[in-house]
């Protein structure tokens with residue numbers, strides 16, 4: 001049976017409208033689930049950085065939430081290093097990317113080597129509490145440019161604010177097998193026990209080209225990612241930034257001095 005051109009156009013339009021409604025309803029309907037899953041993934045990365053979860057351990061939603069019970073989120077005002085109680089953000093769903101891009105919550109970053117153009121006024125820092133309720137570790141957010149992408153992750157520091165307990169990246173677009181080796185558990189394990197700051201409290205940890213010695217005798221250097229010198233340099237640059245005075249250096253200093261007092 002021959003159909004008219006008008007019929008075919010009407011039919012195609014109807015199919016398009018039905019599909020568009022289906023796809024957009026699915027996107028809207030799943031939005032909450034996506035936000036929840038992103039928050040869980042971030043929590044899992046914080047657990048992995050701090051050693052509360054093994055690097056390749058897969059945890060259920062309930063296990064992540066149960067282990068995360070000993071982790072306290074605090075909001076830090078980046079430019080002062082002060083902990084703030086009344087920041088206009090929801091720590092559970094906070095996205096540092098969205099905040100940096102927003103006119104109210106973001107600002108233009110000072111000159112830096114980490115390729116960071118905008119920063120969020122507020123950063124969420126995670127304190128891992130011991131059985132006595134005291135802070136055992138501080139997990140700070142890190143971000144910076146590699147070769148192809150901005151890498152987002154966490155650096156876990158001992159409560160002395162210099163001994164590194166672990167590192168994880170939860171988002172990046174570096175090449176698998178090259179810059180993407182930032183996700184390799186073996187490489188990440190090389191960070192543990194090294195020192196973020198030198199004896200004068202200047203950021204010191206750096207990813208070198210080639211191999212570093214053991215943490216006990218070569219505390220400020222980590223093995224380079226082979227074939228990925230640019231990503232490796234990006235990791236060093238972001239360490240310098242986030243441990244430094246325009247990053248979370250002021251917060252870490254205040255925390256350290258508060259522990260002594």
Ligand SMILES: Cc1cc2nc3c(=O)[nH]c(=O)nc-3n(C[C@H](O)[C@H](O)[C@H](O)COP(=O)(O)O)c2cc1C
Pocket residue numbers: 147148174175176178179180225226227228229230231232
């Ligand atoms: C397809 C392709 C993907 C690459 N991906 C990365 C990468 O993710 N990170 C990186 O630092 N270098 C990457 N490189 C290599 C860089 O272009 C550059 O050669 C390298 O960083 C130099 O490191 P090397 O001195 O260790 O060889 C890639 C190269 C190619 C051809």
